[in-house]
Amino acid sequence: MNLFATMKQLSGKWKYYLLICLPVIINLGNPRWSSVFVIFLSLSWILEGGLKEKFQRGLRSPLFIGFFLLFLCYPMSLLYTEHLGNGWFNVEKHLSFLFIPLIILTSEITKKHVDQILDFFVYSLVVLLVFCLLVAIHSYLMTGETEVRVGEIIANKFQYYGFVRAIPGWHPTYIAMYLNLAIAIMVVKTAESWRVAGNNIKWLQIMILLFCVVSVLLLSSMAGIVSLVIVLLFLSSYLLIKYRKKRVLIIFIVVFTAVTGGTAIIDNRISESFKSFYFDEIKPTDDQSERNNLTIRLAKWETSFEVIRDNFWFGVAPGDTKYELYKGYMKNQYTYLASKKYNAHNQYLEIMLAFGIVGFSIFTFICGYCLFRGFSEKNLLLITVIFVVGLTCVSESILDRQQGIMFFSLFLPLLTIRGKNN
Numbered sequence: 001m002n003l004f005a006t007m008k009q010l011s012g013k014w015k016y017y018l019l020i021c022l023p024v025i026i027n028l029g030n031p032r033w034s035s036v037f038v039i040f041l042s043l044s045w046i047l048e049g050g051l052k053e054k055f056q057r058g059l060r061s062p063l064f065i066g067f068f069l070l071f072l073c074y075p076m077s078l079l080y081t082e083h084l085g086n087g088w089f090n091v092e093k094h095l096s097f098l099f100i101p102l103i104i105l106t107s108e109i110t111k112k113h114v115d116q117i118l119d120f121f122v123y124s125l126v127v128l129l130v131f132c133l134l135v136a137i138h139s140y141l142m143t144g145e146t147e148v149r150v151g152e153i154i155a156n157k158f159q160y161y162g163f164v165r166a167i168p169g170w171h172p173t174y175i176a177m178y179l180n181l182a183i184a185i186m187v188v189k190t191a192e193s194w195r196v197a198g199n200n201i202k203w204l205q206i207m208i209l210l211f212c213v214v215s216v217l218l219l220s221s222m223a224g225i226v227s228l229v230i231v232l233l234f235l236s237s238y239l240l241i242k243y244r245k246k247r248v249l250i251i252f253i254v255v256f257t258a259v260t261g262g263t264a265i266i267d268n269r270i271s272e273s274f275k276s277f278y279f280d281e282i283k284p285t286d287d288q289s290e291r292n293n294l295t296i297r298l299a300k301w302e303t304s305f306e307v308i309r310d311n312f313w314f315g316v317a318p319g320d321t322k323y324e325l326y327k328g329y330m331k332n333q334y335t336y337l338a339s340k341k342y343n344a345h346n347q348y349l350e351i352m353l354a355f356g357i358v359g360f361s362i363f364t365f366i367c368g369y370c371l372f373r374g375f376s377e378k379n380l381l382l383i384t385v386i387f388v389v390g391l392t393c394v395s396e397s398i399l400d401r402q403q404g405i406m407f408f409s410l411f412l413p414l415l416t417i418r419g420k421n422n
Contacts, residue, residue, distance in 0.1 A: 015044040015103070016113065022410065023121035027128055027178065029169040031093075031402040038099055045103045054106040061105045063413055066366040071097035073355045073362065077317035087319030093402065100409040104417060114418040115189070118381075122182045126208055128167060129175075129215050133158075135166040160220040174403045176216050176224025177392045180231050181411065183212045184384040187235045222293065223395040227388050234387065235380060286336040297345055297395065299337060303328035304349040308356075315356040324353070343400055347393035350400060370412050382415040 018041045025037045045054075058064045074091045081087040136157040140146060148157050148165065155162030164170040186209040194202065216228045284298035285291055291299075307316065307324045316324045322341050329338035344350045351363045367386055374383035389398070389408065398404030 015041060015048060015107065018044060019104075019107075019109075019113075020117055020120050023117060024124040026403070026406045026410065027121065027125045029167065029174075029403050031169075034096075034402055034406055038096055041103060042099050045107070054102075057106045058102050062369055063366065063416055064101050064105050066362060066369060067097045067101040067409070067413075070359070070362045070366065071095070073359050074318060077315075077319065077355065080314070081317035081319040083319040083323065085319075087317060090318040094399070094405060096405050096409040100406075101413040104410070104413040109414075109417050111418055114414055117414065118185050118189075118418075121178075122185055122208070122212075125175075125178055125182055126211060129179075129211070132164055132166045136163060159218055163218050169403070171401070171403065172219040173221040173223050173392065173396050174398070174401065174407075176219045176221040177227070177388055177398070177404075178407065179212050179216045179219070180224065180227045180388045181381075181385055183209060183216070183228070184231055184235060184381055184388075186212065187232075187239070188380050191239045223392050227391045230387060230391065231384055235384065238380065286334045288336070291336070296337070299329075299332070299334050300325075300342055300345050301349060303332055303334065303337070304344040304346070304353055306332075308349065308352045311353075311356060313356045314358060315352060315354045318354040321350065321353045343397045345395060345397060347397050347399055350397040366412065370416060373416055379415065379418065381418065382412075385411050385415055 018037065022037055022041065025033050058068075071094055074087075074094050078084060078087045078091070139148065139157055146156055146158070147154050148162050149155075150161040150165050153161060155165075157163070160172050164172055164175055186205055190197075190202070190205045190209065193205075197205070213228065213232075216224050282298070283290075283295060284302040285295050286299050303325055307328050311324075315321075322343060325343065326338055326341055329335070329342075344353060347363075348360065352360050355362075367390060370382055371386045373379065374386065392398055396404070399408060
């Protein structure tokens with residue numbers, strides 16, 4: 001009996017340590033490490049015991065039921081997919097939808113524990129970005145050149161893919177999504193601790209916040225910058241009005257608008273995108289002489305709508321989406337898109353392609369439930385993560401990459417717990 005109690009206690013401690021380290025592994029962006037970590041986390045959760053009570057508690061959670069149904073769509077789609085190998089790969093890739101929410105929502109996690117996990121997320125992300133910045137500075141000092149080839153593109157060493165190239169697998173839009181949540185965490189923590197924190201802590205929080213904002217701008221992701229503007233305006237408006245500092249709010253809005261507007265002008269990639277949107281004809285095309293970030297996405301979305309129209313209720317199965325899109329691209333003579341075998345670059349369309357209106361309804365239920373909980377409990381971080389995810393989903397299929405899957409699986413249930421225990 002004592003041995004069983006000791007094992008249970010040790011498993012609980014290991015589970016907590018693994019949960020704290022999980023955001024660090026997610027930030028590193030290595031799919032294999034993430035999978036191994038989830039396996040160890042699941043084993044510690046099982047060895048902790050009380051499985052019957054845990055499953056009963058999970059089934060009482062609408063959020064877990066949403067994640068469970070979303071995961072269930074993947075093995076069910078094997079019944080009608082033409083590419084079983086790819087279908088099984090998608091089942092394996094999305095196992096996090098099943099295990100991570102179940103572990104978090106059925107564990108005794110306090111607000112203090114959640115805040116420690118969020119701290120590890122923010123600080124590890126900042127350390128990795130500082131490393132990227134140092135690599136870029138070192139490369140510039142050694143070569144005297146500001147540009148570098150990353151894959152098929154030429155990028156500035158301090159912007160976009162050039163900025164994050166030091167860490168394999170990092171995608172600027174996904175890291176901008178991470179940063180926007182980190183910014184929200186720092187804003188909320190700074191506001192909550194401002195009256196009791198020492199000056200050194202305040203300055204550290206402000207410096208981290210500013211570094212994260214600048215990093216989002218350097219990443220030159222349109223979705224990331226739009227999310228940044230909305231997140232900061234939402235949080236600052238709520239917090240400053242709450243503390244009745246309307247003058248500060250007005251000054252903040254003016255300064256923030258000037259900084260972001262000036263950055264958009266200075267940043268060649270962003271300014272060129274705005275110029276192309278203004279001067280070029282906006283139409284779906286992948287022709288080399290006419291395409292830009294918007295027109296090429298319009299071509300992907302147009303083709304996606306055509307495939308969805310023919311498979312409205314249950315989709316084509318995630319194992320077949322790229323193949324169906326490839327056929328659509330060829331039909332529409334989008335040869336560049338076909339050669340790259342691009343996905344929809346829109347999570348809402350991607351989920352409709354894979355599972356039809358059934359899967360789309362489950363996905364929107366998860367996001368809608370979290371948004372409802374966020375507003376009803378005044379949980380600013382939960383509201384913010386839904387805003388960030390929702391905006392990023394417009395231009396990226398975030399659940400097609402392990403970085404997006406882990407982010408979605410971890411932070412929605414974790415921030416729901418924080419609001420409940422606040």
